[in-house]
Structures are given as structure tokens and as C-alpha cells.
Amino acid sequence: MNTAKTFILMLSLTLLLLLTGLIWTGDPSGVIIFLFIALGINFFAFWSSDRLVLKMSKARLVEPHEAPELHAIVDEEVHLAGIPKPKVFIMESDSPNAFATGRSKNHASIAVTTGIQRILNKNELGGVIAHELAHVGNRDTLIMTIVAAMAMAIGLIAMIARFSMLFGGFGGRGRGGNSAIGLVGLLVIAIVMPLVAVIIRMAISRSREFQADRTGALTSGKHLALASALGKLHLATQTKPMELSQERLESVSHLFIVNPLKGSGMTRLFSTHPPVEERIRRLEGM
Numbered sequence: 001m002n003t004a005k006t007f008i009l010m011l012s013l014t015l016l017l018l019l020t021g022l023i024w025t026g027d028p029s030g031v032i033i034f035l036f037i038a039l040g041i042n043f044f045a046f047w048s049s050d051r052l053v054l055k056m057s058k059a060r061l062v063e064p065h066e067a068p069e070l071h072a073i074v075d076e077e078v079h080l081a082g083i084p085k086p087k088v089f090i091m092e093s094d095s096p097n098a099f100a101t102g103r104s105k106n107h108a109s110i111a112v113t114t115g116i117q118r119i120l121n122k123n124e125l126g127g128v129i130a131h132e133l134a135h136v137g138n139r140d141t142l143i144m145t146i147v148a149a150m151a152m153a154i155g156l157i158a159m160i161a162r163f164s165m166l167f168g169g170f171g172g173r174g175r176g177g178n179s180a181i182g183l184v185g186l187l188v189i190a191i192v193m194p195l196v197a198v199i200i201r202m203a204i205s206r207s208r209e210f211q212a213d214r215t216g217a218l219t220s221g222k223h224l225a226l227a228s229a230l231g232k233l234h235l236a237t238q239t240k241p242m243e244l245s246q247e248r249l250e251s252v253s254h255l256f257i258v259n260p261l262k263g264s265g266m267t268r269l270f271s272t273h274p275p276v277e278e279r280i281r282r283l284e285g286m
Contacts, residue, residue: 013150013200020157020193023185037153044149050101050109050141053252057099059089059111070112073122077129081219083137086110095242096120096233099255100132101141108136119236120229127216127226128233131257134215140208144254147201154197161190205254205272213279217286227283233258234276 021033064071071088078085086102089111096116102108110132112125120128135141213230217223242260253261254272261271 013147013197013204016193016197016200017150017154020154020189023189047103050103050107050145053099053101053145053255054089054109054111056252057091057111059091059109062088062090069122070117070125073126073129074110077126077133077220080221081130081133081137083133084108086133086136090114093242095240095260096236097242097256097258097260098128098132099252099257100135101145101255102136103142103145104139105136108141110136113242115236115240116233119232121225123222123225124229124232126220127222128229128257130216130220130222131212131226132216134212134219135208138208138211138215140212141255144205144208147204148254151194151197151201155194158190158194161186201254202272206274209274210279210282213283214286217283223283223286227280230258230276230280230283 017037018035021035021037062070067088067090070090074085074088083105086100086108087110089109091097091111091113093113094115096113096119098110098112098116100108100110110129112128116128117125213226217226220226237258237260250261253259258276259271259273
């Protein structure tokens with residue numbers, strides 16, 4: 001069910017980008033142009049996103065002799081999940097969190113903060129690692145990277161549209177110079193399209209988080225430990241926010257097991273993560 005929902009939502013996001021091209025240019029050629037834009041974004045995301053995310057989060061690679069306990073937990077969960085062992089990274093941060101990235105099972109990385117290792121016991125951390133490995137096994141790391149890149153592209157186009165309105169650039173090809181129609185089209189691109197893109201991205205992300213919770217709980221058998229970990233992480237991240245800049249956090253927040261952004265106001269309304277209380281309830285009901 002979650003897989004079908006994700007496919008439909010990703011298709012909707014792609015169509016939204018193509019529709020933006022149609023409105024922008026005023027003729028079918030815009031669809032072709034923006035189709036190539038979408039392909040270029042996806043190609044870049046496929047090959048480069050994992051390195052960018054690890055660099056932005058200031059994560060460093062650690063070998064087994066540097067973090068033997070962490071590697072032992074990863075080894076155990078990898079064995080249970082039946083997937084290749086990803087590279088292991090650590091972020092120097094008191095804010096407890098973790099994420100996974102990578103384009104495939106054979107090219108994946110998981111990263112945990114120093115803070116998460118201090119507040120979780122072995123079983124709880126094992127549940128978190130199982131959740132992140134589920135993202136790798138379910139290809140969520142690739143899916144969410146592509147989704148974020150496409151949503152970002154729509155956001156950039158919306159920003160250009162806003163500048164066009166400021167400087168009177170209402171007319172587009174195929175509109176016959178009708179400035180009123182051009183203005184309406186730019187308004188749709190500038191306001192409606194990015195809002196819809198954010199909503200779709202949010203829905204996909206929430207769906208994949210629920211699926212990773214379930215998959216990780218099933219492979220590890222640690223559904224109660226994962227539920228306990230989520231409760232601890234949710235409380236701790238609100239009191240100890242991550243030290244990264246707001247711009248960096250917003251661009252990678254969807255990858256973390258719990259939202260690293262403070263959950264208040266509009267941030268909570270447009271969160272890429274489902275409510276922790278609902279995630280815990282589902283895990284405890286397994």
C-alpha cells in the first residue's frame with residue numbers, strides 16, 4: 001500500500017513539474033524542456049546526493065576500530081536485514097539523531113550523532129539502525145533525494161516567477177502577449193505550484209517513515225525498543241537542536257529519523273515526518 005502510494009505521489013510531483021513548464025512557456029514545448037530538467041535533476045541526485053548530504057551534515061567516516069560498539073550493532077542489524085553493510089559515519093553533535101543516504105543497497109551510508117549514542121541503550125540504538133537500514137533496503141534514500149531535488153526545482157522556478165512579476169515579465173511564448181493571462185500563470189507558478197510540491201513531498205516522506213518503522217521493527221524484532229527510542233529522540237531534539245544552519249537543516253531534515261527542526265508553528269504543519277505519537281502507537285501495536 002505504501003509503495004503504491006509513493007509511486008502515485010512521485011508521479012504527481014513529476015507531472016507538477018511538467019505542468020509548470022507548460023504554464024511557464026504557454027505551449028507544449030515547455031513540457032519537453034522541463035522533462036529534460038527533471039531528468040537532469042534525477043541524474044545529478046542519483047550520483048551525487050549522498051556525498052553532498054554527508055558533507056552538509058559534517059559527518060565523518062569511522063572504521064570498526066574507531067567505533068567498535070557502533071559497528072557491532074550495525075553488523076548485527078545488517079545480518080538480520082540481509083543487506084550489504086553500509087559505510088558508517090558519525091556526526092559530532094549533542095542533538096541525538098540518525099539518517100541513511102545512498103543510491104542503492106551497495107552504495108549506502110548511515111550516520112549517527114554522538115548525542116544519540118549517549119542517550120539510547122543498545123537495543124534502542126539497534127532499533128534506530130534497523131530503521132535506517134530499512135530505508136536503504138526500501139530504496140527510500142534514493143526516492144526521497146529525487147523527491148527533494150524535484151521539489152527544490154519547482155521552488156527555484158517559483159522564485160524566478162516572483163522576480164518576473166516584480167519586473168513586469170508577464171508575457172510568455174504562446175500567450176499572444178496577453179499580460180493578464182501571463183500574470184495569472186506566473187501567480188500559479190509562484191504560489192500554488194511550490195505549495196503543492198511541498199505537500200506532495202511531505203506526504204511521500206511521511207509514508208516512507210511509517211514503512212521504515214514497520215520494516216525495521218520486523219527485521220530486528222525490536223519494535224518496542226524503536227518506539228522507546230523515538231520517544232527519547234523526539235524530546236531530546238527539541239531541547240538540543242542540531243548545530244547546522246537553518247538552510248542546511250531544511251534541505252536534509254527529511255532524511256533524519258526524527259525531525260531535527262524545532263516542531264512549532266508552520267514547521268510542524270509542513271513537517272516531513274509523521275507525528276511521533278502515531279509512530280509509537282503503531283509500533284506498540286505490532
